[in-house]
Amino acid sequence: MISCRNCLATLAILQRLKVFKLPSTVAVIPANTFKTIHVNGNGSGYMNFSSSKPNCRATSVKSRDQNDTTGKICEEEGELPEEEIEEIHGDYLPNFPSEASEETETVLEGVPTIVEMPKEKMKKQRQVVSKMGSEIKTSKPKAKSAEKKMCNQNSIEESQAAAVELEKKKEIAFRFSLKSYLTMCMQQNMVYKAMILLRNYHAEKKYFKSSLVYDAVLREASSRCSWKLIKEVVQMMEQGGIPFSLDSFAACFICLGRRSEKEIGLEALAENLLDKMDFCGLNVEDIFQSCKFTGNHRELAAKGIRLAMPNFQPGFPSVPLTYTTPLLAALNEMTVESEVTSNIEGLLKEENLTQLAAEQLKSEMSGVVFIKSITNSSSVDNQAISDMEKLELEWLEVIREAIVRDLSMCKAQFESTRRKTLHIYPFLAILSASDYVRLLTQEVQMLSGTSDLFSPSMHIFCRNLGLKVMREARIQRKKENGQLEKFQHLYNRYCQWYLHPTKNGKLFNPRQMWQQLLVQFQNEGSDLDYEEIFWPHSVVQSVGQFLYNIILSNLKIADHTSEGAKLSPAFYIVFRTKGVKAIREIKPHPQLVKLYDEIRKKKLSFDASLLPMVSPPLPWHTHRQGGYLVTDVSLVRLPPYASQQRLRLENTPAQQLYPALDALNALGTIPWQINGAILDLAIKIFNSNGSKELDIPQPPSALSPPTPVTGDGSIKAKAFKERTAYKRRKAEMYSLWCDTLYRLSLANHFRDKIFWLPHNMDFRGRVYPCSPHLTHLSHDMARSLLYFAHGKQLGAEGFNWLKLHVINLTGTKKREPVSERLRYAEEILPEILDSADNPLTGRKWWVKSDEPWQTLAACMEVAAALRCPEGPAAYVCHLPIHQDGSCNGLQHYAALGRDQVGAESVNLAPAERPQDVYSNVATLVERERAKDAANDVEIAQLLAGQISRKVIKQTVMTTVYGVTRYGARLQIAKQLKELPGLSPEQVNIGASYLADKTFQSLQEMFTSAKEIQDWFTESAKLISTVAGENVEWITPVGLPVVQPYNKNPYDETSRPNVMKQRNAFPPNFIHSLDSSHMMLTALHCQRKGITFASIHDCFWTHPCTVNEMNKICRQQFVSLHSQPILEDLSKFMVSQFASRASDIAEDESPKGLARHRLNQILREVPRRGVFDLRLVLESVYFFS
Structure with missing residues (x-):
């Protein structure tokens, strides 16, 4: 019987993650201690990486003992990700059933005392939904006889076809999961575990029709110079009839290249490998054209080949730079030098840009950026801030102890089993305890700032935290194999070109320049486009769940609302209804919300991947690489399970994607600045309780609560509706207020700085900036905050276009010709100048515009141009002029x-x-x-x-x-x-x-x-x-x-x-x-x-x-x-x-x-x- 509370905690967490089965002698965990525990239908506690459905889509199970009162066991509603598609960083393949088709059941233990949807209410809702479903079923018209006949004739054929297709997808998904798992094991020196699993699955001969999984082991074995291990894997492939790939042979030659030249028999091994390549119809030159290498592996592979071919010299792959579509054939011609200009000419020097590049890389590697809030500093409660800082220090130690304890238990369980199963520990072991402490501390700060009334689902929180762990793991791997150091060198070279695109006489676009740098330095160190291992969605989710259980189970806060100020969980799991579904969300303790509201008045934290960049974006040059420097960002925004388009992108020739990639680069390389005059005005109005007229959100405190009433049932029912509407409106106001706070604070942070907006696109090809808060793709006030960092003189026609822009923004002359709009602009010029000079104290003509904030920004530019000593034509204008399509x-x-x-x-x-x-x-x-x-x-x-x-x-x-x-x-x-x-x-x-x-x-x-x-x-x-x-x-x-x-x-x-x-x-x-x-x-x-x-x-x-x-x-x-x-x-x-x-x-x-x-x-x-x-x-x- 295990009695230690901490051990029970860890065991419950492990079972929650399907990595441990609690013995029958272990008592049920007391209520209010732990959250959801997932177990497989056969009682095992291991991860099923390729379940056909997310783990959270679970059926309920009854209590093991109906008389058991030591813990609470209730049903959990099927929880799915939010309907809306969130921004996803990283790529996934689908979660399909593995070789074992196991039912996933869910036991909900220890629901916190503050739950917004009691079990009884949830049960009633399910009864209503069930009744609705039965009514709908009975009301459906009977199928027509022809349709029945068609269904009967084709049902077997369709089922067989669907089963074949499903089996193919399951095989692809499982190979992907196993490849990731074996790679993690090998990288963490868990060779023995990896080989046990590979041998067991190989013996089944069910899922191994390609060399993908074997190549992953061969690649890592070659790094260890383990010919014995390579020999065993090669024998498996030969016995199973698995076709060898170029990567298979590359790993073998790398291993031979690592061996001492004095060893006997190496030449014969090399010759045997070359004979095998000939038999497979492969060319040794293709190894260096198609395979990617890290460290000195390229030279080692060549050295291994020279054992049998002493005069062999590897070639290097050539990269096509031009377009294949006839629509862009004209752009394949050499650029005329006089047409090429720098986007930041005269704005930055080379040493400044190098420093900014280092700053951008540092912020992405840290993951979080803290900025000063623009709220009034006089209203900050310093005592609350001090209390919060003290609490965070206490939690830091609690998190450290919990991480060490739970990782130790997870490792012990992993090492003790010899079962043929995939385990979460190799993915957790790649980071140190201090890394996890930092990540969880940042996560707690983020959670503390979520709304008391709404937050994303628990599923999304876990997924995003798992993605952060994967990002950290990949960055660490890049450090170890030298990719990061080489990347910094090449990126600095790229920034030099960005400053002076005509300096070397070679005129390229950003993608072509980056490809040229990759080719130029491809024989030095690691390939920067070396294939990185992406974790399956189920792994990402499970890692996030493991870490979130540490937060939910260990962090406490003093509850001063009760006698004796007892300690209560800092975060709760609550259920909130969305239609007929109950979605699990995380709710911070009310006391924590109050403390963090004061912190937010002083500073805000942002994920670095949600901010503009302070150096030029990495050019998109493949469907996997571009945008931020080391932060993963998807070329196409897709939900986790939509892998079909990802596979299409994988199989599309690189040149076919060049137009889309180059368009993203063209937009991303434009530098921006903040319009300080507009920002100052917006901050002033925001801190003065906002303005409905100018669409600056008011704080929730501006909303008057409904008057308390007493009376009969009808009056109470009306009062209840009013309170519900009040809560909903208050939540909406809070969301809008926070959105504006973030936008204005970020704008203030980037004031007097030059920044860039990396772009990606949705599945149709429509493009969007990756930064959601500070972007021109937003409402009127947000657009007015931005203008081009690089200004240009108005010239002969520019001033007329500036005046036309003012009129277009008002929306008053849409059906009038250009000449009439220009005449009207001259007519209202006094109003334009008054708006520019006295935006809040004058006649406020700009306020009546369809787009008031952008109109005001344009009015200020018109005034500045008129007052330019050299005349309007000489005025250097930074304001963008808009041209809209007509429906x-x-x-x-x-x-x-x-x-x-x-x-x-x-x-x-x-x-x-x-x-x-x-x-x-x-x-x-x-x-x-x-x-x-x-x-x-x-x-x-x-x-x-x-x-x-x-x-x-x-x-x-x-x-x-x-x-x-x-x-x-x-x-x-x-x-x-x-x-x-x-x-x-x-x-x-x-x-x-x-x-x-x-x-x-x-x-x-x-x-x-x-x-x-x-x-x-x-x-x-x-x-x-x-x-x-x-x-x-x-x-x-x-x-x-x-x-x-x-x-x-x-x-x-x-x-x-x-x-x-x-x-x-x-x-x-x-x-x-x-x-x-x-x-x-x-x-x-x-x-x-x-x-x-x-x-x-x-x-x-x-x-x-x-x-x-x-x-x-x-x-x-x-x-x-x-x-x-x-x-x-x-x-x-x-x-x-x-x-x-x-x-x-x-x-x-x-x-x-x-x-x-x-x-x-x-x-x-x-x-x-x-x-x-x-x-x-x-x-x-x-x-x-």
Whole structure:
């Protein structure tokens, strides 16, 4: 019987992580001590790295002893990650079932006393949900007989195909998990454990059809010069018929190269290896063209080969630098030197940039950056800060003791077992106890600052902490093998080039320059693109769970609300409802929240991967490497389980991705600065309790609580609703207030500094800055804080564009020509100058603008230009000028379909004044309404004089996103409710009527575009139902796209979600086109030396280069849509999803007919209209 409380704690943690089984003699852990404990269905306590479902998706189990009162055992709701897709750093492969299909059960022990959802309430909720489910099932109509027949005929075939596909994915996932595990074991000198596991799994001969796992062991064995170990692994591969890879032979030659040249028989071994390579059809030269090396392994491999080939000299791989897409063929020509400029010319010196690079690397390696808060220092409670600092010192020692204790127990259990299982300890052992203490201390500080009312789920917290551990482990590995030192040397060389891109006479873009540096130094030390081991998602999650249990089980705080100030857990697990689900969240103790609120008034902490960079981003040069210096950031933002697009990226030729990578680099290399005048004003208003008028959030204290009431049940029910609404509004205000606090504090931190915004993209290719807080991709005030660090003189046209920008931001002259806007700017010039000089005490003209903060920033630039001693043309301006697409989604549809009327309405054709598609649609709707009114249609008569641009604008705007008639009706009803004289019933009838008329009008204007949208929809429906696949395509710039929508979003082996696949394909494809257009524009602007930034279909540049940017923008749109986009899409979908004609020629079954239909639809490219695309080149208002 184990009686030590600490030992019980550790054993419970180990069982929680599936690495230890509690003996039957161990008592249940007392309540309020530990959290959730996961065990496998067979009673084992080991990690199942490749479970088909996340561990948290568990079924409940009953108490082992219904009379047991020593602990609490209750059911846990199935917990899944949040619906929204979080920013994920690092790459994953899916979590599929391993060789053992084990049920995962969950016992919830020791739920803290402060739980927002009692067990009884959760039980009632489940009963309600269950009842709802049964009602829904009974109300479903019976399937048609034809559908039943089709199902019966094809169910066996579909099941067999699904089982084969599932088995393939399971095999890939398990090999990936085992490779990671064996590599960790070998790196931590756990060779014996690794070999036991490899021998056991090899004996089954089930999952080993490639050399991937064996190569991982061979690689580490070669580092130890263990020929005996290599010989054993090679024999396993030969006995199992496993094909040898270049990596297999490279490891063998490295080991031979490490041996003493005096040893007898080395030459014969080398000759045998060369013979084996010949037998396998492999060339020894290819080892040095395809394999990656660390340290001196490249030279050792060559030395081993020279034992049999004394004159052998290894070659080096050549790296292609140019594009393969015809859209960018012109950029393959050598850059003209006069067009290349430095983005920070005259702003920084070489020694300054080197120092900033070291600062950026240091902050990324530490993981956390502390900055000063902008809140009023006079309101800080110094005693509370002192108490918090004292508490953190106490916790530091508690965490250290807990880490040492739990890691020791985990190690002892790992060493004591010989079972064929994967264990968490090799992944934990890579860092020292001091590393974990630092990480957990940072995590506690972050947790203390979470909202008392809301936090991300426990699942997300564990995942993010596991990712931090993986990041630390990978950085440590880079230090050990020399990659980090070499990286610093090459990055400093890159920064020198960034400062002086024409200095050496070699003119490259950032990606090409970095590739040149890699080639130049590839024979020195480690390869920087050496394949790094990514931990499986289940490992990341389990590591986070292990560490979070230390926080939850050991950190205490004095609870002064009770008598005697007893110690209570500093953090609790609570359940909060989201729809019909109960999600586990972490809630800090109220006393801790109060203490940290005072800390936040003094300083804030941020993850370094969420901040701008103080040195230029690492150029994206592969799909794995780019952005931050050593922090992992994904090229494409995807949820953990969406591995299909990751695999597509892995298998895509490098050159095909160059356009997307270079576009991200072009945006990321633009340096930014803070607009100090706007920042000072925003901070002043923020610290003065905010402003509703200026959209500066007020603190939650500004919200008056509801008045307490007493009375009967109806009054109490009303008061309860008011309190609930008050709590919800208070939480919203707190979230907005914190967001603005972080943004303004970060802006203040970067004041007078130059910084960069690394970018990545979503699965469609739309780009986003990696920093979520300080970025131009945000609301009005956030955008006004940023301007280009490198300024340019306004020149002859720049001042007019600056004045036009002011007018465009107000939104008052959208349908007026440029000449009228300039005239109006001159007319209101006194108001512009008054706004610039007296923003808070003057007439406040800027406050009435659609975008007030950006308008104010532009007013200040106009005033400064007018007061420039040399005149406005000589004024050096840093303010970006915006050029927006005119309903850009419809512009792409009109170009695809060549619709004449539609193209004219969205400014694809030149005109004297800008066209407004919303007004044009409203005119057509009014025409149809008038006809119906003349025919005595009652609702048409009631709506006389009510149809305006505003009523139908949202519906027209969201047409490109596939809005349904139901959605359109809701949008229009919202506008009609604001109009006088209409009853609720008339609003609903009128909304349905206008929704139909709006769709009819759009179809009249965009006839071909409507057919294209219908083709997209029907194709996606058939692909996801008949072919049973997710819809995918390749963008015109070469980016592979896969829609990650499955019925079970956390298991991509499940069938596609047909509804989502069908509805999302049209808007997603159009978004992939607008991102392609932006990328082409960015690359051509970069070649011309034009500063370029974008927010999707809003392009930014200096005032003096607006005309040139607009010209490039129009040229690239025409170039893009001159490609056979729809024909290429049809060919790709046919190659991916269509059946061979010979396979279905005589198949008259329902499934065969469906496959015929799929083949037919995919080939039916919609017809086009007669619009001349070249007219776009002359359209001034295309982007304006």
